[in-house]
Amino acid sequence: MQQQRTKPNPIDELRPRIRTRLEEATELLLCLDFDGTLAPIVDDPDEAAPTRAVSNVLEKITDEPDVTTAIVSGRGLADVRERVDGPRIYAGNHGLELERGDSVAVHPIARKRAARVDAVCEALEIALDPVPNARVENKRLTATVHYRSVPEPARPQVERLTRETVSRFGGEGLELSTGKAILEIGPSIDWGKGNAVGMLVADRSDGTVPIYIGDDVTDESAFRTVEPRGVGVRVGDDAPTAASGRVRSPEQVASLLEWFATTGVERVRNGPVP
Numbered sequence: 001m002q003q004q005r006t007k008p009n010p011i012d013e014l015r016p017r018i019r020t021r022l023e024e025a026t027e028l029l030l031c032l033d034f035d036g037t038l039a040p041i042v043d044d045p046d047e048a049a050p051t052r053a054v055s056n057v058l059e060k061i062t063d064e065p066d067v068t069t070a071i072v073s074g075r076g077l078a079d080v081r082e083r084v085d086g087p088r089i090y091a092g093n094h095g096l097e098l099e100r101g102d103s104v105a106v107h108p109i110a111r112k113r114a115a116r117v118d119a120v121c122e123a124l125e126i127a128l129d130p131v132p133n134a135r136v137e138n139k140r141l142t143a144t145v146h147y148r149s150v151p152e153p154a155r156p157q158v159e160r161l162t163r164e165t166v167s168r169f170g171g172e173g174l175e176l177s178t179g180k181a182i183l184e185i186g187p188s189i190d191w192g193k194g195n196a197v198g199m200l201v202a203d204r205s206d207g208t209v210p211i212y213i214g215d216d217v218t219d220e221s222a223f224r225t226v227e228p229r230g231v232g233v234r235v236g237d238d239a240p241t242a243a244s245g246r247v248r249s250p251e252q253v254a255s256l257l258e259w260f261a262t263t264g265v266e267r268v269r270n271g272p273v274p
């Protein structure tokens with residue numbers, strides 16, 4: 001059953017609850033979104049990179065034996081893997097591809113529909129060519145149309161042309177969704193980040209506490225997966241969400257990760273402090 005969306009609490013108010021969970025836990029599973037969470041949002045998607053503070057703390061926490069770190073991104077797996085180094089697990093294309101150890105699992109229906117995504121991207125390159133700064137990101141299993149740098153009056157045109165093209169070349173097999181100044185094109189199947197995170201939780205022992213930190217609409221299914229056994233943390237304002245906690249920015253994400261890398265790890269390892 002889906003949790004209702006409510007206003008998230010500032011993370012400081014949740015720390016006692018998280019501390020108690022960690023004291024009872026055998027392991028921490030830390031699942032992290034990329035854009036807007038580890039990396040600040042920028043105009044050019046090619047320029048997105050984790051902050052220095054995030055990189056430093058990730059280097060520390062990924063070495064911890066009691067912590068498993070996973071990146072769960074809307075980007076293609078190979079792309080996000082190049083941008084953030086260290087974690088043991090990577091999920092790309094909103095969970096449609098999942099790399100654990102030496103194996104990469106790809107959703108079979110998404111794999112079959114990749115040719116349609118490619119056809120849509122080719123058609124979109126032509127259709128959107130006259131629109132200044134519109135950009136198509138072909139991620140193989142899904143695609144993104146970026147309009148962050150498109151002048152305001154031309155944005156409805158981007159949406160119209162994208163809808164028409166997806167409907168013409170994707171048919172029933174592809175669908176459109178929205179994100180931060182983007183339109184996402186993907187297979188019309190009931191699978192998202194929450195399913196990928198569910199697989200990761202199922203892989204771990206019962207004593208694992210899962211944490212998910214993310215900033216966008218596609219992160220909501222992952223928040224629902226980790227709550228209430230673990231904790232969802234939304235990056236942004238206090239708009240209603242399935243996450244129980246929130247931080248304001250990637251800078252605050254780095255501080256929270258630092259807390260997990262020190263206090264969090266210590267509590268998992270040693271239990272309550274007498």
Ligand SMILES: O=P(O)(O)OC[C@H]1O[C@H](O[C@H]2O[C@H](CO)[C@@H](O)[C@H](O)[C@H]2O)[C@H](O)[C@@H](O)[C@@H]1O
Binds near residue numbers: 041042
């Ligand atoms: O799940 P995520 O890792 O958060 O990926 C979601 C999308 O992120 C990227 O686009 C967003 O970030 C860009 C760089 O900051 C920004 O320019 C854009 O407006 C944002 O929507 C990425 O390019 C997409 O492929 C991801 O789906």
